[in-house]
Amino acid sequence: MTTTPPDPLLPRDHATVPVVLSARGLTKTYDATHALADLSLDLRAGESVAVMGPSGGGKTTLLHCLAGIITPDAGQVVLHTGRGTTDIARLSDGERSALRRSTFGFVFQQGLLIPELTALENVAVALMLLGVDRAGAEHSAAQWLAALGLGGMEDRRTGQLSGGQAQRVAIARAQVTGAAVIFADEPTGALDSGTSAEVMDLLLRSTTGTGKTLVVVTHDDDVARRCARTVRLRDGRIVSDSLHAGAAA
Amino acid sequence: MSAAPVIPAPSAVATPSRVSLRVPLRLAWMLARPTATGLSAVALPITAFALVTALLLTVVAGGLSFLRWQDETGQLYLALAAIATALLVVPLITLGGSAARLSARRRDERLATLRLLGAPASTVAVMTVAESMMLAAVGALVGILGHLLLMPLVQLIPFRGEPLGGSVWMGPATVALVATGVVVLAAVSAALGLRKIVISPLGVRTRQEAPKLHWLRAVVAVAVVSGVAMVMGTLGSAGDFAVVVVVLGVGFAGALGVLNLAGPWLIGVVARRQVRSAGTPERLLAARQVLDSPKDAWRQVSGVAMTSFVAVFGGTGAALMSAAGPLEGSERFLGDDVRTGVLITIVASFLMVACSVGVTQSSLLLDRRDLYVSLDRLGMPVGTVNAARSRAVMVPLLVVSVGSALAAVVVVLPLAGLALIFAPLSVAVILGCLAGGVGLVVLGLRATRPVLAHILRTPASAL
């Protein structure tokens, strides 16, 4: 739960890696808009997937369906864990909420940290929501902050952090629970290119580097190039899905 | 648009003031439509203004009915009614300010768009004030209805030994005057509240560190309270009723000022302790939120401090007067009547505090909608969020009401002791009212749950 991220794993043979999250026939319609149109996708353990495509292509909608934030009109999202398989689309609101705090992690475009809390508390709260006591939660949180290069900034509040630092706190918060899949919707969208590269590097090393799965929605080719796989969406469908060799993971 | 005419349109030249007002008014109307932000965000301020108007009308009506007494005691009654009305004006202004802030928040996103489209800051200001006035006007109309419905009950309230009866009816002109007063107050407090909004359009606090309030506040408070208590002590045996009233008045004012000084400090101290000991997310969130701005937390519940204070002060006075045995002549009913007045003031100001809590909490929710949506996505249960919001109000509320009631008791200790012995019933009634008031605030908080539910159902697409 609290291990510091080791060096990136070497690329493995893709098809033999177990599937963590499997979407089948996802459809989501808003009024006349087909945000998702019969979309299927498998996410494997330890892989990093960049989701790209034009604005309005359905990237955020896909992410939200995969993460159980919204439910699709049709189709299923099956989560495979050590404890068995679950169709997320069939769970109740409360069950999906519980799943999100235990099994998934999220990084938003702006850190969206709780402004009154310190950096340490922001990370620790994620664990406290799972019932970990305050001292234990803060201990793990401190380790994650240190691993992400934020040692000594535990007591700072959001207003005292730069955009990149806040984003690193958000990364720590997403992972401190040992989440199996991390979802990030344009996590570097508000950062300059240098900071963006640093944040992506940390995000990749701390997720895929430890066998976690990372899904990143991005408009940035540099960000996508760092991922092992790129899925392109248009009008709610996958128009291309490619693995690239020589990526970071 | 792009083809700029050499000569401006005549109407724009001839009536610039009409143009500059009409556009924002129409925009305000467009943006005020409830569809965009959920009904509760509109219903809350309207309910609040309706309640305020009904209460104010009723209190003023009661006060004016005292005019029919021409004797000296009648003057005393008028003075007491004026004090009660003045006490209600403070929570009224707080409420007006929070309603203005709420109406500005509701439209933040659209306002930002408008500004991008080139609407000047003054347009935004006029719109906010106009919308508050509209909500206040609708609320005032509902309030007048409520006042009329209340009348049969109000007529039954006895003063000076007989029910108020028909004397409590006011002419339509007076009613209109009071209602207009409410609308004007709404406009003024909206304009004042706007300064804050314009400074921080996003409303999200970016302050670097939680402010620390100086402990000297507490020292001054304790000094003043014990000073007043000592004066009261020497006075306890004084027989002259007039002297007692004067000293009570001075002590009341002084102690109230002290409460304002010490209240935020005390709330901050309690919150700091709670931050350290918090073991659950909701406790941590609530304590941090209070600690972030003890002054805001105080402002939200300070109406209760005043009421608790009035309750103990007035209640003691009333109990004493009743217990002192029958006063002679026209002052015969003074004790009972003061208690009646105190009860009415307590109920009225608690109603306003409850409204004000509801309205303030709604604007806080809308202020931080992105944050709450993101917490929901992280899997924070709605129950945790609500528990944290609730604690952030209730803990300061309890600190404040217990603290100020205690301060009042210290100040009137010699007298209060007597009151407890001679008139336990009035003391019990007043305590019961305070408990009921706390219950009202809980209701005000509950009324904001639909706002959170609405925010989570329709998250901003930007996220």
Ligand SMILES: Nc1ncnc2c1ncn2[C@@H]1O[C@H](COP(=O)(O)OP(=O)(O)OP(=O)(O)O)[C@@H](O)[C@H]1O
């Ligand atoms: N809550 C909603 N209500 C109505 N329509 C929606 C909603 N959410 C998404 N849509 C529509 O669904 C389509 C896909 O939206 P989505 O947010 O998934 O796009 P995106 O690929 O993330 O775009 P961007 O790159 O701009 O973030 C769009 O046409 C959008 O307007």
Ligand SMILES: [Mg+2]
């Ligand atoms: Mg998107």
